[in-house]
Amino acid sequence: MNNNIYIIYGKDAKSMTKDLLKYVDVNKYIPRNSKIAIKPNLVVAKPYTSGATTNPQIVEGIIEYLKENGHDNITILEGAWLGASTKRAFEVCGYSEISKKYGVKLIDTKDDQVKKVNVDGYELNVCKSVFEYDYLINVPLLKGHCQTKLTCALKNLKGLIPDSEKRRFHTLGLHKPIAYLNKAIKTHLIIVDSLMPDPDFEEGGNPVEKDFIALGFDPVLIDSFAAENLGYNPYDIEYIKLAEKLGIGKTTGYNLIEINPEKKPRLASRKSSIVGKYAKYIDERDACSVCYANLISALMRLDEEGYLRKIEKKLCIGQGFKGKGIDGIGIGGCTKNFDISISGCPPKSTEIVQFIKSKI
Numbered sequence: 001m002n003n004n005i006y007i008i009y010g011k012d013a014k015s016m017t018k019d020l021l022k023y024v025d026v027n028k029y030i031p032r033n034s035k036i037a038i039k040p041n042l043v044v045a046k047p048y049t050s051g052a053t054t055n056p057q058i059v060e061g062i063i064e065y066l067k068e069n070g071h072d073n074i075t076i077l078e079g080a081w082l083g084a085s086t087k088r089a090f091e092v093c094g095y096s097e098i099s100k101k102y103g104v105k106l107i108d109t110k111d112d113q114v115k116k117v118n119v120d121g122y123e124l125n126v127c128k129s130v131f132e133y134d135y136l137i138n139v140p141l142l143k144g145h146c147q148t149k150l151t152c153a154l155k156n157l158k159g160l161i162p163d164s165e166k167r168r169f170h171t172l173g174l175h176k177p178i179a180y181l182n183k184a185i186k187t188h189l190i191i192v193d194s195l196m197p198d199p200d201f202e203e204g205g206n207p208v209e210k211d212f213i214a215l216g217f218d219p220v221l222i223d224s225f226a227a228e229n230l231g232y233n234p235y236d237i238e239y240i241k242l243a244e245k246l247g248i249g250k251t252t253g254y255n256l257i258e259i260n261p262e263k264k265p266r267l268a269s270r271k272s273s274i275v276g277k278y279a280k281y282i283d284e285r286d287a288c289s290v291c292y293a294n295l296i297s298a299l300m301r302l303d304e305e306g307y308l309r310k311i312e313k314k315l316c317i318g319q320g321f322k323g324k325g326i327d328g329i330g331i332g333g334c335t336k337n338f339d340i341s342i343s344g345c346p347p348k349s350t351e352i353v354q355f356i357k358s359k360i
Contacts, residue, residue: 004255005216005225009263009290013195013213017061020215023259026189027069029217030135035073037133038062038104041140041156041193042089043081044203052204054139054193056094058213062137062191063102074102077130079109079159082166086110114162117184120246124177124184125165138190138219142210142226143197148174150237151202152226153190153219154182154248179242182219190222191215199230199274199297206274210293211265220249225256229294231301231349261345264288274300281311283328285320291332291346292317298352310360313340329359 008020021027030036040054048055059076066074076095080086086108090096099106112127130136140156148155155178158166169177192214196207216222220243224234234240234251244251265288278299284292295317302308316328321335330341331352342355 002217003221003250003253004257005214005222007212007214007256007258009212009258009260009265011195011211011265013055013057013193014061014064016213017058017191018065020191020213020259021062021065024215026065026215027071029189030066030069030071032070033073034071034134035132036066036071036075036135036137037130038074038076038137038139039156039159040076040078040093040095041151041159042078042086042093042095043159044084045080045088045092046204047093048193049196049207050204051143051196051198051207052141052202053089053093054141055195056098058139058191058193059095060098060102062139063098063104067102075105075107075133077107077109077127077160079112079127079161079163082163109160110163112162114165119180119184122176122180124181125162125168126181126184127160127162130160130185135188136186138187140190140192141197142192142194142214142229143202143204144200144230145202148178148237148239149232150223150227150230150240152192153187153222154178154239154243157181157185157187160185175238176242178239179246179248182243182248183246187219189215189217190219192222192226194229199293199300208275208293208296209265210290212290216254218249218254220244220251221254224251225254228348228350229297231294231297231353233350264290278303278308281308281315283314283316283326285316285318287318287332287334288346294346294349295331295352297349298356301349301353302356307357307360311356312360315356329356 109127115128145151227234314328317331325337330338333345335341
């Protein structure tokens, strides 16, 4: 399996997606005449700017790339969360318009028939239409979740089970059935929306601009990268650990390939209340959005663990600190002249967490 995770930076979601797919030459992995399913995250009827749902321009980019390479049998599959209308989500999130524009089908999995699947003795109820496709493209957000800490590639497949099974998953504690679901359903390609997700809650409301899209082939590896991006160790997320044990993928060993590092956007959003809450600990001067967002995620984890109140020096971040040595804690390669600093461009959230713990 390809262990690379490819990253592209910017704000133009459709062109970024097409450039990413072309760079990786994804077409060579898709058999001719394949029936292709695209699975976004439309958990609720909210626009992508809320941080809750997949940016529709990413899906447009995928569809255009596929059609340009001779793939016309394309369907979008999704089922919103319990109590929410998928059809309304299709409308509000821009997917009904995509369906008309490109002639792709929309399938609300809440209307689907159910197929019983036995995975190593573990029984699951899965929407039947999922198994009619040759190639599944998973398009999750990299966002937080109130129960599982993280939702990205592995958990996104929950939209492919009926509501009754979603209820049962919760009675089973979510983690184990999520892992087994990913053995029942093969994901072939993952394209991760991390343009402006909510790092704290799956329903959105506090988006943080991270301004990148990631692509990979191993959902466990992708979720390990996602966990680290939010400041967790991958093994902090039980379903990642279980999925690895089931042989779905690996938690370590990914190669991160930035295809346009020179275009890392500058400055994360100041609109989010999450950003505002932690900004008082930060001295930011021309910071790139990814580096800043990783620091915000690290501070969220430190807050959860009771370390935040122990921080006495400002956390300094950004290109404005290049060549300077200020009395603070430096975050990222731009602060290498500080007496106390962590390297990296950007450093991982997990690395920032451990570094700050060791210095306070």
